[in-house]
Amino acid sequence: MLVAFWVTTFALGTVVCCILYATQLQWSKRQNLPPGPPRVPLLGNIHQLPQSYQYKFFVQWAERYGDVVYAEFFTRSTIVVSSVKAACDLMEKRSAKFSERPRFVRIREMIGWTGNIGWRPYDDTWKRQRRWFQQLLISASALKSHRPLQEHEVRRLLYDVVQHPADFISHIKRYAASLILEIGYGHTVTSVEGDEFIQLVEAGIHEVFGGSGAGSALVDFFPTLKYIPAWLPGAGFKRAALMAKEAIAATEDIPYKSVKDAMAAGVAKPCFTTAMIQDCLKKGALTFEDEDDIKGTAATLYAGGTDPIVTTITVFVLAMVQHPDVFRKAQEEVIQVVGEERLPEFSDRTSMPYLENVLREVYRWRPAVPTAAPHMSSEDDVYRGYYIPKGSMIIPNLWAMFHDPEVYQEPETFNPERFSGMNVDRYDDPRRIVFGFGRRACPGRYFADNSVWILAASLLATMDVRKARNARGEEIAASPKFHGGTVIRPEPFVCDIHPRSEKSRELILAGKDIVTAQL
DSSP states (O other): HHHHHHHHHHHHHHHHHHHHHHHHHHHHTTOOOOOOOOBBBTTTTTGGOOOOOOOHHHHHHHHHHHHHEEETTTTTTEEEEESHHHHHHHHHTTTTTTTOOOOOOIIISOOOOOOOOTTOOOSSSHHHHHHIIIIIIHHHHHHHHHHHHHHHHHHHHHHHHHHHHGGHHHHHHHHHHHEEEHHHSSSSOOOOOOHHHHHHHHHHHHHHHSOOOOHHHHHSSSSSGGGGGGTTOOOOEEEEEEEEHHHHHHHEEEEEHHHHHHHHOOOOOHHHHHHHHHHTTTSSOOOOOHHHHHHHHHHHHHHHHHHHHHHHHHHHHHHHHHHHHHHHHHHHHHHHHHSSSSSSGGGGGGGGGGHHHHHHHHHHOOSSBBBBBOOSSSEEETTEEEEOOOOOOOEEEEEHHOOOTTSSSSSOOOOGGGGOOOOOEEEEEGGGGGOOGGGGGGGGGGOOOHHHHHHHHHHHHHHHEEEETTSSSSBBBOOOOOOOOSSSSBHHHHEEEEEEEEHHHHHTTTHHHHHHSSO
């Protein structure tokens, strides 16, 4: 009996010591968390976070606590990163530990939007989707194959602007939508108004992000809320998620079915979806998992690709209206290269260094997505002596990186000259990070940048862009507010955009037959 007593006592003592040691070790680690704002029980720092312009609020934290800030939103550990070096150190040099995504309970588990590569965990399906993107959108051969489409859609946009100059923002939206839907499904967009695919996708995106009460945000912090019955008072977020689930399923199923029907009829145009189907058929009949992956991957193109292109081009036009000296200098460079008889081509790009600087400044000055999509740490780590807990959400604040006065003098000033004569290495060029970091960088980044460049060059070659005037001949200021959400697009503004010469008008109108023809 005595022996058994001492054995039991020793075992219990060992367990207690292990628990105390683990507790002490965890406490010691948490004493070395990165600096950050004071937290309150339960809420953490969530009560301090504004509903809009969060990227500017995070700048205040960076100014006070540094470029790596620790905060808690309810119980979720969060690291806000505000320098290029820290972001690249964590999400690129340590990508094995920082390539996961947060759980996204509402989007993935309640709505079922699991096929979008942007939300997916770093798993085998993600790797498969990434391989498709590499083959069909990232590789040099893929990018080259898309150039005829991009040049065709630019001609259509120029023609539309000549016909209806006041609707230039709508023309930019059509340009981006047609590029994405043509690549994804072989679907040409002639107008954003009434296009069935655009209406379908926009309706789905609105159901997901249109707002549906506080529960929509809370469920990501308290996942058990997803089990609340939809009929309960206050469960509007649950009912909204069910509606969004149907809408997202339609955005994936209907375009996919149209491509499959066209393939069966022998009239399908080569596109992202046909290529993925053919890739899967090499291994036998399509499985449910195959089709689910294909639908999700194709739908990702429009959901993630249109807003950055539209916003970047719109900001480019706005900057040209506000800075006529920059516009003239860029226009002179483009005309010197292409002359009066043709439109710019991709082979001209290396001959237009000033335009490259203008676009670098556009990306820096008003990045379409001011905080890159969050990463998550898949294991504990230590950075600069600071402890980063496993499961921490990592928020890269691009706005802070691009508006750091230590890096960019007078960051609010639009000044392409800041890049002139500069050794623009991979970290200095804003385009290097504006599309995200490491393994999670946007797979369409090179296609998007090419789409922005060819349109910007073509506008400069053929159009004059300046401030509009009212009936009294007075200039109308183009100083729109920028939305403070996930995408910071400018509010609608007016400008005077028209062919810069009769030759330019003739060049644009001469392409009418090309514009009206299907690729």
